[in-house]
Amino acid sequence: MALLRSLLNLFSSVSLGITLMVLIFLYSAVGSAGLPVHWNVLRPDAWLPLREAFDLSEFRWFNWWPFGLLMGLFCVNLSVTTIRRIPFNRINLGVWMIHTGLITLSVGSVWYFGVKVEGDTLVHRRALSVSWAGESQTIAAVPGKRISLRSADGRRADVRVAAIDPEGTMEDGSRSVKLTLVARVDGQDMLREMHAGFPGATQDFIPSDDTTGWSPVDGVAVDGLKTTLSFAPEPYFYLMESRAVYLREVQPDGTRGPWVERPIKNLPMFTDRLNDRSRVWPEGGANASSQKVMSAIGLDATHDNDPLPGVQLEVTDTLRYALPEVRRTDGGPAVDPTATVELSRADESEARSFDLRALDPAARSALDGALEMRWVLDESELDSMRQVRSGGLVVDGVSYPLTPGTQAPFGTGTLTLESVSDDLVVGGERISVAVVKLQQGDDEWVRWIFDDPTLTRDLDALGQPIEGGLRQADTVTEYRPGSESSVRLIAGPGEQDLRLLIPGDNGGLVQDVRSGNWVDLGAGLQLRVVRYALRSQAERRPLVIPQDQRDRDVGFLASTVRVTCTGGVVRRRGLKDPWLLYHLYAFDGEVDLPRRYRFEPSELVLNDGRRFELLYSRRRMEMPAPVVLDDFEVRSRIGGFTGETSSIRDWTSQLRFVKADGGVSDPYRVHMNNPAEHQGLWYFQSQWDPPDPARREDEVDSLGLNHTVLGVANRKGVYVQLLGTILTVIGLVYAFYVKPVIKRRRLEAAKAAAGGQA
Numbered sequence: 001m002a003l004l005r006s007l008l009n010l011f012s013s014v015s016l017g018i019t020l021m022v023l024i025f026l027y028s029a030v031g032s033a034g035l036p037v038h039w040n041v042l043r044p045d046a047w048l049p050l051r052e053a054f055d056l057s058e059f060r061w062f063n064w065w066p067f068g069l070l071m072g073l074f075c076v077n078l079s080v081t082t083i084r085r086i087p088f089n090r091i092n093l094g095v096w097m098i099h100t101g102l103i104t105l106s107v108g109s110v111w112y113f114g115v116k117v118e119g120d121t122l123v124h125r126r127a128l129s130v131s132w133a134g135e136s137q138t139i140a141a142v143p144g145k146r147i148s149l150r151s152a153d154g155r156r157a158d159v160r161v162a163a164i165d166p167e168g169t170m171e172d173g174s175r176s177v178k179l180t181l182v183a184r185v186d187g188q189d190m191l192r193e194m195h196a197g198f199p200g201a202t203q204d205f206i207p208s209d210d211t212t213g214w215s216p217v218d219g220v221a222v223d224g225l226k227t228t229l230s231f232a233p234e235p236y237f238y239l240m241e242s243r244a245v246y247l248r249e250v251q252p253d254g255t256r257g258p259w260v261e262r263p264i265k266n267l268p269m270f271t272d273r274l275n276d277r278s279r280v281w282p283e284g285g286a287n288a289s290s291q292k293v294m295s296a297i298g299l300d301a302t303h304d305n306d307p308l309p310g311v312q313l314e315v316t317d318t319l320r321y322a323l324p325e326v327r328r329t330d331g332g333p334a335v336d337p338t339a340t341v342e343l344s345r346a347d348e349s350e351a352r353s354f355d356l357r358a359l360d361p362a363a364r365s366a367l368d369g370a371l372e373m374r375w376v377l378d379e380s381e382l383d384s385m386r387q388v389r390s391g392g393l394v395v396d397g398v399s400y401p402l403t404p405g406t407q408a409p410f411g412t413g414t415l416t417l418e419s420v421s422d423d424l425v426v427g428g429e430r431i432s433v434a435v436v437k438l439q440q441g442d443d444e445w446v447r448w449i450f451d452d453p454t455l456t457r458d459l460d461a462l463g464q465p466i467e468g469g470l471r472q473a474d475t476v477t478e479y480r481p482g483s484e485s486s487v488r489l490i491a492g493p494g495e496q497d498l499r500l501l502i503p504g505d506n507g508g509l510v511q512d513v514r515s516g517n518w519v520d521l522g523a524g525l526q527l528r529v530v531r532y533a534l535r536s537q538a539e540r541r542p543l544v545i546p547q548d549q550r551d552r553d554v555g556f557l558a559s560t561v562r563v564t565c566t567g568g569v570v571r572r573r574g575l576k577d578p579w580l581l582y583h584l585y586a587f588d589g590e591v592d593l594p595r596r597y598r599f600e601p602s603e604l605v606l607n608d609g610r611r612f613e614l615l616y617s618r619r620r621m622e623m624p625a626p627v628v629l630d631d632f633e634v635r636s637r638i639g640g641f642t643g644e645t646s647s648i649r650d651w652t653s654q655l656r657f658v659k660a661d662g663g664v665s666d667p668y669r670v671h672m673n674n675p676a677e678h679q680g681l682w683y684f685q686s687q688w689d690p691p692d693p694a695r696r697e698d699e700v701d702s703l704g705l706n707h708t709v710l711g712v713a714n715r716k717g718v719y720v721q722l723l724g725t726i727l728t729v730i731g732l733v734y735a736f737y738v739k740p741v742i743k744r745r746r747l748e749a750a751k752a753a754a755g756g757q758a
Contacts, residue, residue, distance in 0.1 A: 001042045002239060006732065008080060008084065010052065011076055011077045011081070012077075012078040012080050012085060013077070013081075013083045014081065016077050017074070017077045017078060017081060019073065020070060020073055020074045020077060023070055024070050024071070024074060027066065027067060027070060027694065028062075030050050031058055031061035031062055031067075032058060033047045033049075034049040034050050034051070034572060034651065035047065035048045035050055036048075037347070038320050040490070046424065046726065052270040052271070053271075055268045055269065055270045055271050057197040057241050057269070059113070059116065059241050060188070060241055061113060061119065062109075062401070062713045063113045063116070064111045067113070068110055068114075071106045071107075071109065071110050072110075073723075074102075074106060075103045075106050077205070078099050078102060078103055079103065079641055081099075082095070082096060082099045083167065085100075085148070085720070087168065088366070088552040090742060091165055091390075091739060091742060091743065092307055093731075093734060094731045094732070094733075094734030094736075094738065094739050095728050095731065095735055095736030096731070097728070097729050097730055097731030097734060098727075098731035098732060098735065100731070101723075101724045101725065101726070101727030101728030101729075101730075101731055102724065102728055103724070104186075104720060104723055104724030104727060105720075105721055105724030105725060106724070107724075108717045108718070108720030108722075108723070108724055109308075109717070109721060110717075111227055111716065111717035111720060112716065112718060112720075112721060113491060113717075114717075115189055115714070115716045115717065116179070116240070116620070116713070116714065116716075117239065117713060118240050118241075118711070118712070118713040118714075119237045119238045119240050119618070119620075119621065119711075119712050119713070120237060120238060120240070120686050120687075120709055120710060120711050121234050121236065121237035121238065121623075121709070121710050121712055122234070122584075122585055122594065122707055122708075122710060123232065123234045123280075123288050123625070123627055123628065123629045123653075123655075123707060123708055123710060124140040124141065124232035124234075124592065124594070124629065124706065124707045125141065125144070125166070125175055125177060125232070125629045125632060125705065125706050125707055125708075126140075126141040126147070126179070126196050126227070126229045126230065126231065127139065127140055127141060127230050127231070127232040127745070128141045128147075128161065128179065128181070128227065128228075128229060129219050129228045129230065130147045130149065130157075130158045130159050130225070130226070130227050130605075131225075131226040131227075132149050132151075132185065132224055132225045132226070133149065133150075133151035133152070133157070133224060133380055134152070135149040135150065135151065135156060135234070136149075137149060137591075138591070139161075139472055139591045140232060140592045140593070140594065140706075140707075141161065141164060141177075141179055141229065141232075141589065141706065142164075142334070142594060142595060142596075142701075142702070142706050143161050143164050143591075143595075143700045143701065143702040143703075143706070144160070144161060144694075144698075144700045145160070145161045145165055145590070145591075145701050146158065146159065146160045146161075147159040147160075148297065154187045154265065155259065156186065157183060157184070157185040157225065158183065158185075159181055159182075159183040159188065159352075159698075160181060160182050161179065161180075161181050162180045162181055162182045162191075162700060163177070163179075163180040163678075163701075163703075164177065164179050164180070164702070164703065164706060165179075165180075165703065166632065166703055167348075167705070168195065168251075170195060170198060170201065170275075172547050175631070176193070176195040176197055176198055176201075177195070177196040177197075177229070177324050178193060178195055179193070179194045179195075179196070179229060180192070180193050181194070181227065182330060183222070183225065185222040185225055186222075188221075189206070189207050189221055190205065190206055190221035190222055190225075191204070191205040191206075191214050191221075192204050192205070192221070192227060193205075194227060194229050194516035195229075196229045196374055196709070197229075199228070199229075199435040200504040200630070201225075203216050204216070204219070204221035204222075204664075205217065205221065213216030213379060216720055219621065231437065231628035231629075231630070231664070232592075232628065232629070233626035233627070233628050233658050234623075234626060234627055234628070235622055235623060235626040236620040236621065236622055236623065237620065237621060237623055237710075237712040238584070238585055238586075238617070238618040238619070238620045238621075239618055239620065239621055240617045240618070242263070242619035243263075243264040243267045243269070243561075243616070243617075243618060243619070244261045244262060244263045244264055244616075244617060244618060244619040244620075245261075245262050245299055245313065245315070245561075245563060245580065245614055245615070245616055246260065246261055246262070246306065246586045246614070246616075246617060247259070247260055247262065247306075247307065247313075247604070247612050247613065247614050247615075248260060248612065248613050249306065249307040249577075249610070249611070249612050250603075250611040250613055256588075256589070256613065257307060258291070258305070259302050259586045259615065259621065260305055260306050260307060261302070261303065261586075261619060262299040262300065262301060262306070262313065262617050263299075263302065263627065263666065264297055264315055264561070265297060266297065267297060267315065267318060268294065268318055269318075269556070270293075270320060270550075271292060271320065272292065272318070272320055272544065273292050273293065273294035273317055273318050274291045274292070274293070274314060274317050274319070275294065275317055276317075279541065279542075279543050279562060280318060280319070280322065280541050280542045280543065280544055281325060281542070281543045281544075283329065294313040294316075294317070295641075296315065296316050296320070297314065297315040298312060298314055298693070299312075299313040299314065299315065299563070300314070305631075307461070309743050311567055311568075311606070312524070312565070313563055313564070313568065313614075314564050314565075314716060315561050315562065315563055316411050316562050316563075316564055317561065317562040318559070318560070318561045318562070318580075319542055319544055319559060319560050319561075320556075320558075320559055321544065321545045321550045321554070321558045321559065322542035322543060322544045322545060322558060322560055323542065323543050323545060323558060324540050324541070324542055324543075324560075324577070324579065324581070325540065325541065325542070325543045326538050326539070326540045326575070327355070327538075327541070328355070328357065328533060328536035328537065328538060328539070329533060329536065329537060329538060329539045330533035330534070330537075331533075331535065331537060331538030332533075332535040332536050333532060333535065334535060335359075335535055336358075336359055336533075336534075336535060336536045336537070337357070337358040337359070337373070337375050337491035337492070337532075337533070337534055337536065338355065338356065338357045338358070338373075338532075338533050339355075339356050339373055339491075339498075339529055339530075339532045339533075340353060340354070340356075340529070340530045340531040340532075341353070341354050341356065341371070341489065341527055341528065341529050341530065342354075342528050342530055343367075343371070343525065343526075343527050344525070344526060345524050345525060345526075346524050346526055347474045347524065351529070353403075353560055354366040354367075354371060354590065356371070356372070356373035356449065356489060357373065357536070358373045358374055358375040358489075358491050359375055359424075361421040361422070361424065364562050365486075366506065370486050370487065371487050371488075371489075371527075372484060372486050372488045372489070372490040373488070373490075373491065373663075374488055374489070374490055375404075375492050376490055376491070376492045376493055377491075378494055379490065379493065382490055382499075382501070382510070382665045384508075385490070385501060386501065386507035386508055386510075387490065387507065392478075392479075392480045393417065393434050393436070393477075393478070393479050393480075394476075394477065394478040394479075394480075395415060395436070395475065395476070395477050396410075396411075396475060396476055396477075396655075399415065400415065401417075402417070402434070403417065403419055403664075404417055404418060404419050404420060405417065405418075408646050410438060410439075410440070411440055412440050412441065412445075413438065413439040413440035413441065414438075414439050415436055415437070415438055415439075416436065416437040416439075417591040418435045418436060418437055418446070419434070419435045419436075420432075420433075420434050420435075421433050421434075421435075422481040427494075431450055431451060431452060431455065432450065432451045432479065432481035433449065433450045433455075433479070434448075434449045435447075435448055435480040436449060436477075436622075438475070438662045443471075444461050444467065445458050445459065445460055445461065445471050446458065446459045446460075446461075446463070447459075447475075449477045449478070449479040450479065451479055451480065451481055452625050453478070454476060456469075456470070457469055458470050463616040466693035478671075482732065484716065487500065487501070487502055487527070488500070488501040488504065488677070489501075489513070489522060489529070489561075490510075491534065492625050493531075495534055496514065498512070498513055498514045498529065499511060499512055499513065499531055500512075500513045500519055500527065502522070504519055513527075513528070514529070514532070515528045516528055516529055516530065531715060534560070536680075537594070538575055539575065539576075539577070540572070540573075540575045540579075542560055542579055545558070556580060556582055557584070557598075558582070559582045560579045560580060560581055560582060561579070561580050561582075562578050562579050563578055563579075563580050563602075563614060563615055563616075564581075565576055565604060565606075567606055567607055568604050568605050568607055569604070569605050569678050570602050570614065571586060571602065571603045571604075571605060571606050572600065572601075572602040572603065573600075573640075578602075579612055580602050580615070580616035581600050581602075581616060582600065582616050582617070583597075583599065583600075583616060583617040584597065584598075584617065584618070585597070585617060585618075586615055586617045586620065587599050592708050594706065595689075595692050595702055595706075596692060601611060601613040601615040602614045602615070602667065603612060606614075614645065623681060623712065624678070624680065624681065625657040625658055625659070625665075625678065625679060626657070626658040626677035627655055627656075627657055627658075627683070627710070628655065628656050628657070628658065628664060629654070629655060629707070629708050630654045630655065630656050630664075631653075631654040631667075631709055632651070632652070632653055632654070633651065633652045633654075634648060634650075634651045634652075634688065634705065635648070635649045635650045635651070636648050636649060638641035649686060649709065650671050650672050651671060651672065652669055652670065652671035652685070653669075653670045653671070653685055653687045653708040654668070654669055654670075654677065655667065655668045655669075655670055655683060655710075656669045657678055657679075665678075668683070669720065670683050670684065670685050672685055672743045673684050680714060681712055681713070681714060682712070682713055682715055683709070683710050683711070683712055684710060684711035684712075684713070685710065685711070686709045686710055686711040687708070687709035688703055688705070688708055688709065689702075689704045689706045689707045689708070690704045691703055691704040691706060710747065
């Protein structure tokens with residue numbers, strides 16, 4: 001009994017309640033904002049987010065056990081104090097309501113964060129389906145997307161989405177997405193305009209000589225080519241604060257199965273965890289962040305359709321902000337000399353760094369050829385390099401300068417020097433070549449002029465060899481490679497030989513540079529070799545970006561995890577690379593990839609030869625009903641969309657949900673601060689698809705509005721929080737306004753009674 005009495009006295013303490021309230025306030029302040037580190041608290045960087053030191057997001061912070069413990073103790077303290085210290089009567093009814101409201105609000109908050117599910121989903125506006133010769137394919141309706149179909153007898157149809165007008169109008173004024181595609185079907189060109197929801201308005205065009213280049217045709221331009229625009233249902237949304245690795249099998253014919261998810265449990269997301277610094281480039285792993293180790297996280301197969309149920313995958317390392325970088329390292333199978341050199345002035349502390357590769361003409365020189373790296377097969381080649389001689393290009397007795405891009409008259413036409421490559425090692429022999437384009441009237445061809453005249457060849461305008469070798473054999477050409485007065489790093493002929501050739505009198509100065517010491521080049525310049533590899537190979541590792549150089553807007557897009565498999569090798573872009581890049585969504589590939597989004601899956605090659613693809617993303621959850629985007633509207637401020645979010649007044653997604661019978665529901669309008677609820681989930685307007693100009697010659701402009709990004713979440717516990725807030729407010733009103741009236745009336749009644757007795 002003494003223990004029980006002590007506990008009751010403790011939880012009846014007002015000071016304990018005040019202490020708990022202060023702790024809850026501090027806990028919430030640290031979790032939501034952090035600690036102020038600047039006097040101007042309105043600055044984005046004025047708050048230090050302490051929760052990230054515990055590797056917790058704001059959501060996880062309030063779903064952490066200390067928050068539940070504080071709220072539980074507060075509720076017990078408030079309950080015991082109210083029952084033991086405050087009599088339940090009309091005077092104290094307001095206080096009881098306040099305390100009941102606070103307890104209800106606390107319970108609702110713990111419930112809200114305990115069962116909270118939050119994420120987002122990307123929904124395309126339309127899907128394009130193309131059928132021809134018994135083959136069909138469906139892609140997301142995105143400008144620039146392509147479809148290629150091939151018939152059984154070898155015929156081919158190539159279709160490309162040339163343009164999409166997201167706010168097209170019909171003749172009656174109704175709005176409809178207008179899609180324009182161009183196609184070459186069995187050698188015949190055509191153009192087709194389609195309107196979503198109006199298949200009868202489809203119009204075909206064929207090439208013509210008028211100003212537009214196309215003429216409309218009645219009916220279809222190519223028989224058998226069927227195209228349809230339909231909704232693009234999205235069944236999943238991707239959970240925030242979660243990570244997963246997706247895998248799928250790649251068949252020998254290139255077909256791919258569906259993505260299957262393997263969750264990554266308890267993955268640190270805000271701090272780097274690196275078990276071995278040799279797995280990253282030294283500049284990043286050594287200086288960018290403190291090293292913390294982690295235990296390997298097994299990726300267990302949790303789905304029945306997992307293509308590798310008996311193969312164990314593990315996450316061994318994770319990096320919060322790192323960029324993949326390819327460098328040359330030693331250990332390759334063949335001779336391929338590379339070096340990293342530093343060049344500086346004697347009176348300066350900073351040095352410029354250059355990566356040189358002796359056998360790659362595009363990577364063996366720097367500073368416009370003033371610094372070069374070469375590989376010699378024997379000492380006689382080094383002696384030849386010490387003899388400075390001028391090179392030359394001679395065509396029909398006329399000398400031309402050896403400057404790529406030079407264009408000069410040639411007979412009745414022109415000659416253009418496209419490139420010069422010296423000292424190429426082919427089959428153990430060293431050759432040099434100058435590539436020139438020759439044009440006379442309508443006749444155009446390319447000649448590869450070697451220093452060995454017997455190798456000189458002509459190619460036509462399409463790059464195909466010309467029969468007989470030379471188009472005009474009477475055109476006499478000669479190329480003599482020169483020996484320029486550049487600083488040259490000479491590798492070979494021995495495996496330990498690495499020398500520097502500094503131009504000068506009597507063949508210049510040759511100096512050994514394997515030691516890595518600074519070498520004086522004259523004119524106040526000095527050079528040293530930092531790294532050298534004789535048998536180099538390309539290797540990709542992450543480069544961890546220092547904290548002060550990170551872009552806050554990048555978020556988790558630069559995060560990466562290292563995945564290993566004892567029964568296979570993980571590769572990406574032809575290199576062994578176990579680091580998986582982060583993806584916002586697990587797209588199927590180019591068929592549904594929106595513009596501006598990444599899709600770079602890694603490849604897992606098992607020891608038995610089977611191939612799989614791996615993709616690092618977030619966990620996904622199936623929605624009660626797939627969602628489709630019926631329409632999308634953007635209302636901008638005066639002056640229209642300027643490229644800045646501030647110029648947008650509002651954007652609205654008109655959604656429908658797919659029913660069990662295949663039909664769709666009535667429309668739901670979702671816009672800023674106006675979510676919609678469907679079968680227990682709430683849908684918020686999160687992002688939109690802005691206009692996107694072409695970045696390459698093979699791209700086309702996009703007017704945007706081709707997809708929407710919706711926030712998806714449940715709201716369990718919100719109404720309990722609301723009820724607690726209402727009770728608290730009513731209790732406050734009662735305590736501050738009703739209670740004084742009751743007390744005053746009682747006092748007046750008591751005075752009146754006392755006066756009557758007198």
